Structure formats: structure tokens, C-alpha cells
Amino acid sequence: MNIRGLVSGGAFLWLAATAGAQPGSGETISNLNVAHHGEANAHHRYGVYAVTADNEGFAQVAKLFRAAAVAEATHEFTHMGAILNLGGKVESSAPETVAPGTTLANLKQVVAGEKYERDTMYPGFLKLAEAERAHAAVRSFGFAAAVEKQHARLFAEALAQAGKIPAVDYFVCPICGTTTTGAPAPGKCPTCQNPTTKYVNIR
Ligand SMILES: [Fe+2]
Ligand SMILES: [Fe+2]
Numbered sequence: 001m002n003i004r005g006l007v008s009g010g011a012f013l014w015l016a017a018t019a020g021a022q023p024g025s026g027e028t029i030s031n032l033n034v035a036h037h038g039e040a041n042a043h044h045r046y047g048v049y050a051v052t053a054d055n056e057g058f059a060q061v062a063k064l065f066r067a068a069a070v071a072e073a074t075h076e077f078t079h080m081g082a083i084l085n086l087g088g089k090v091e092s093s094a095p096e097t098v099a100p101g102t103t104l105a106n107l108k109q110v111v112a113g114e115k116y117e118r119d120t121m122y123p124g125f126l127k128l129a130e131a132e133r134a135h136a137a138v139r140s141f142g143f144a145a146a147v148e149k150q151h152a153r154l155f156a157e158a159l160a161q162a163g164k165i166p167a168v169d170y171f172v173c174p175i176c177g178t179t180t181t182g183a184p185a186p187g188k189c190p191t192c193q194n195p196t197t198k199y200v201n202i203r
Contacts, residue, residue, distance in 0.1 A: 028134045029088035031125040035144065036079040038121075041096045042072040042113070048098045049106045058103045058163045067170035067202040068110075068151050071177030075147070078140040078176070085136035107159040114152035122148060143176040146191045150179045171199040 050065035083090050100106055122145035129137035158165050171180045176192035184196040 026088075028125070028129045028132050028137045029083055029086055031128065032079050032083045032086070032088065032137055032140070033091045035121070035125060035141070036076060036083065036090065037093050038117075039072045039076040039079060039144070043069050043076055044095055045098045046072060046110075048100055049103070049110070052100045052106060053103045053163070056103050060165050060167055061103055061107070061158050061163045063170060063202060064154055064158060064165070067172050067179050068155075070172045070174075070200065070202060071147050071151065071179050074172075074174060074177035075140070075144040078143055082134075082136035082140040086134055103163055104159065107155055107163065111152060111155045111159055114148050114155055117148040118145065118152050143191055147177040147179060154179065154181070170202045172202055173199050 046065045046069035050062040050069065053059070053062035053065060080090050101109070122141055126138065126141040126145055129141055168181050169183075171182070171184055172178070173189045173192060173194065173196070175194045175198065176189060178189055178191045178199075180199070183201075184199050187196055188194065189196055189199075
């Protein structure tokens with residue numbers, strides 16, 4: 001199954017279970033559309049950066065980019081589900097063109113982007129969604145805020161080590177995008193509470 005099939009299954013099972021009118025203003029729906037567009041582009045961009053990393057001999061960094069790409073795709077789909085859940089319209093927008101640099105330059109750019117989402121974008125979106133009691137958006141922004149924190153740390157470590165990070169498999173929750181180094185402990189995903197047996201091993 002491809003990445004989109006994998007994550008869209010989880011996102012839409014949740015949507016079907018929670019569909020119904022929820023409070024939420026046009027601003028939160030607009031924020032969801034901004035985030036949806038950003039995550040779709042991140043998913044695509046990280047896939048391109050993974051190819052560059054493989055070509056430059058950074059196989060482990062390529063694996064990290066692939067794991068993060070899967071995680072960003074989960075956010076793409078949960079944001080889309082939240083827009084529909086809140087009665088909004090998913091705005092279509094053209095994908096951004098990706099012009100990869102070297103792997104180390106790509107890592108530097110990605111660390112800055114993940115930190116912006118972690119420290120500024122998602123906290124702001126989350127605060128407004130909470131004030132509006134837009135529960136579907138709170139859930140989706142909460143997933144992304146938690147996971148961008150993990151990505152910021154993982155990419156910053158890779159940059160600090162000039163791409164020479166230890167060989168390990170990454171595991172990604174197909175519901176919320178939680179990204180772990182090595183196999184998760186049996187139990188519930190700390191972010192979405194679904195079983196960790198659902199996690200996908202990214203090689
Ligand atoms: Fe991320
Ligand atoms: Fe999860």
C-alpha cells in the first residue's frame with residue numbers, strides 16, 4: 001500500500017467516527033488549510049530530499065527523511081479530515097517546486113522549518129482552535145505540534161553530526177505521525193492513544 005493509502009485509511013476512519021457539526025470559525029478553517037498545504041508540500045519535499053541523501057551516500061538521513069515524509073502525510077490527511085468535520089472546504093493549491101540543495105543544506109532548512117512549526121505556527125493555531133472549541137482542529141493541530149517537536153530534534157541531531165547518524169529504523173504511527181527511533185514499546189501511542197502495533201517500520 002502506498003503512503004497516501006496507508007494514512008488516509010486511518011484519518012478517514014476517525015473522520016467517519018466523529019463527523020458532525022463542531023464549533024469553529026472561518027479563521028481556524030483557514031489555518032487548517034494553511035497547515036494542510038504546508039504538510040502536503042513537506043511530504044513531497046522530504047521525499048525529494050531522501051533521494052538526494054541516498055545519492056550523496058547519506059543512507060540513514062534518507063531513511064529519516066522518508067519517515068518524516070510519512071508522518072507529514074498523516075498530518076496532511078488529519079488536517080483535511082478536520083476541515084471537512086468542521087464544515088469547511090479543502091482549498092486546492094499548486095504544489096511548490098522543490099529545488100534540493102546538498103543534504104546538509106537541506107537539513108539546515110528543514111530544522112528551521114520544523115522549529116517554526118513547533119514554536120510558532122502550531123502553538124498559535126492550537127490556541128485559537130481551543131478558544132473556538134473546534135475539537136477536530138485541536139486534535140489535528142495537537143498531533144502535528146507533538147510530532148514536529150520530534151522531527152525538529154531528529155533533524156537537528158542529524159545536522160549536528162553532519163549527517164553521520166547511527167543506523168536505526170524509524171517507526172511512524174499511521175494515525176498521528178509520531179516518529180520513534182527503533183521499535184516502540186507495546187502499548188498505546190502517546191500522542192493518539194492507538195495501539196503501537198499499528199506503527200509502520202520505515203526502512
Ligand atoms: Fe515534521
Ligand atoms: Fe499515534
